[in-house]
Amino acid sequence: MTHFPDAARRATEALRDLFPPTPLQRNEHLSQRYGADIWLKREDLTPVRSYKLRGAFNAMRKVRVTDPQQRTFVCASAGNHAQGVAFACRHFGVSGTIFMPVTTPQQKIDKTLAFGGQNVRIELIGDYFDQTLAAAQSFCRETNAHFLSPFDDADVIEGQASVGVEILEQLQEPPDLVILPVGGGGLSAGVTSYLREVAPCVDFRFVEPLGGASLMAALRAGGPVKLARVNSFVDGAAVARLGDLTFQRLGWASRDQVLLAPEDRICVTMLEMLNVEGIVLEPAGALSVDVLPELAGEIRGKCVVCVTSGGNFDFERLPEVKERAQRYSGLKKYFILRMPQRPGALREFLSMLGPDDDIARFEYLKKSARNFGSVLIGIETRHAENFRTFTERMDAADLAYRDITTDEALAEFLI
Structure with missing residues (x-):
């Protein structure tokens, strides 16, 4: 060994x-x-x-030593492994077929083709990676190509x-x-x-x-x-x-x-x-x-x-x-407000904001009652503790609100 x-x-x-x-x-x-x-x-x-180029190159190098007749390689990847395999294929002058999900961004497809040049072709198959992987492995069996695993290979x-x-x-x-x-x-x-x-x-x-x-x-x-x-x-x-x-x-x-x-x-x-x-x-x-x-x-x-x-x-x-970083750091929050539908209500609300607070999103969602409307508002601030002061002002004004920043399902749908 x-x-x-x-x-x-x-x-x-x-x-x-x-x-x-x-x-x-x-x-x-x-x-x-x-x-x-x-x-x-x-x-x-x-x-x-x-680093993916390292493993792809080494695996291809060793196959070329043990089986010089093998000139066709296959992988399933929409990311770094695909680019490493493509680069190695061009280096060794062999053919590579790279299976990617249909949903792969064009930028990743273009980069893979740029690294592989004329030595690689892309097959877009499957909405999910499991479907893409199954198609790649089936292709290997049919063509006697060598499958290059992204990680589970000695x-x-x-x-x-x-x-x-x-x-x-x-x-x-x-x-x-x-x-x-x-x-x-x-x-x-x-x-x-x-x-x-x-x-x-x-x-x-x-x-x-x-x-x-x-x-x-x-x-x-x-x-x-x-x-x-x-x-x-x-x-x-x-x-x-x-x-x-x-x-x-x-x-x-x-x-x-x-x-x-x-x-x-x-x-x-x-x-x-x-x-x-x-x-x-x-x-x-x-x-x-x-x-x-x-x-x-x-x-x-x-x-x-x-x-x-x-x-x-x-x-x-x-x-x-940036959005996710701000939310994690407590520098950006989203609220759903129940805003009174009367003159001056919006001006009163805006007065609750501090000098470091900025409105990043403001949208009426619907009228939930005759005298109130629902508002989605996103606020950015310079210091996370500013939100404590802001919510205290809303509480003091008896303003009905809900913080949806950490409500994953609702925030994903609305934001």
Whole structure:
């Protein structure tokens, strides 16, 4: 059996045909905030802006060695894995068929075609990923093509381990802690398998989106289980079921080592990294940084590496990210008001607003009674505590209102 660290180092060496090691950058802003030595492993700076290229390339490289006649590869993905496979297909001069859901944004389709050039074609099948995956696997059986799994593949895991190889090469000594995002588990399985053998002193934390905690579910159940529901906002890590092979390499982890990141809080982290550091991260790419406040007490004085796994962020989503960040931070709220239908009522209401409050949405929904009307209002403010003063003024005026900011179903329908 091949020694995993040796295989990971060979995969890392082979990757140098594609791109140099991604930067490992000390982040002064985060280091000062937490009193620690915090480094960012910038996987958002690979040629395809995510680590996925590593595993796709390594798996394709090894297939080409063991079966030189195999020139057709297939994957099912609407994101970073598709782009990594496309890039690798063009590098090796082989054909790739990439299955994507019909609902895939055109921007992602165009980027995948740009990386693959004439070597790839896109098949849009299925409204949901499960349908897309089934079509891809059926195509493989019919054409004898090789299916490239996004994470549940030994060679993919080995390729992702190159992130760990580079971290040790770039630091003078092993870090105290490595924080890894988790989706299907390929990255975390590879990096931990390597570091646990060659640098057993390193500790780990795993971060999952709250709405896609497949590793936590697997650790609780003693094996991979399918989540009944997945929040797709953190699309790079929103995986319903951890891989079988990845769990074999992650089953040692304790539940205390797994942290869950609320989707709205991730938006706050994304905006901070963009506005303060000029670093563009996709939701999954921000996971490792997002949990630093939870770890503040235990990382002080330590060397910490956060793997920023990807930066494929569509800026058309920026208004949504800002909206969610403001709501999570308490800087924006939505109310439904029962407004008296008489002259001066609106002016009286507006007088309740403070100097830092701004109306972002104002809409009459319907007249619920002859003398009252229902109003949807969105208010932004500079400091979250301003809302306490605002609601106290509404209470004092006997104004009937309902805060719907955290009412997920109602807010999603109206906002």
